[in-house]
Amino acid sequence: MEVPAEWVEGVLVPGCLAEPSAEARWCHRWLEHPIAIARLHACWLAWQELSDPAACGCTGPSVWHRDHLHPCMRELRASGGPFEGCAKDEHQINHRLPKLVPGWRHPDG
Template identity: 35%
Template sequence: MAAGRELHWCDHWWAHPEAVVRLTALWLSWQAARLQPDGILGWLRDADNTMDRLTVSTGTFSQCGPSRHKPQPALPTSQPPAYLFSPLSTAAPASQA
């Protein structure tokens, strides 16, 4: 952690989907990195980046504290067009392009 930077952590880290995805990816990459002679150095860079993303003042845990959990609001979304999720479709229909 950089000098003078406030660290934000949430004891309900598992209730933040972004944290779960990032920490799961970090764990899986650890499983591969630990078996490689030079894998841990790269893993440490990934771990530092992951923890920075989660704990900075604008990160995933920015509104939380050691004993305070406040989930970030979800980004607004609208219903996507049905063709985006068609298993055989790779592009918009001609009338939609």
């Protein structure tokens, strides 16, 4: 799963995010947050489709904001979201990681 960093840093952050705060967090090291990557990937795929007027008409961008961007940002930027341990100019390495399911083995080990 890949989301282009150029899209996040060049389109999403400057054009769609308000200033980070305790109620609306953002991590400048978002690439180190697997949950953020998954959500941003989905948001990017929707943006690709809905920003093309030939494919979705003139209302595509509005639909993208309503149905994709806003729900994605609510989840990512929530106080209990993946950026919970990060502040405006700070990044905490000790993020909450899901525990392994008992009996499950990683393919590499």
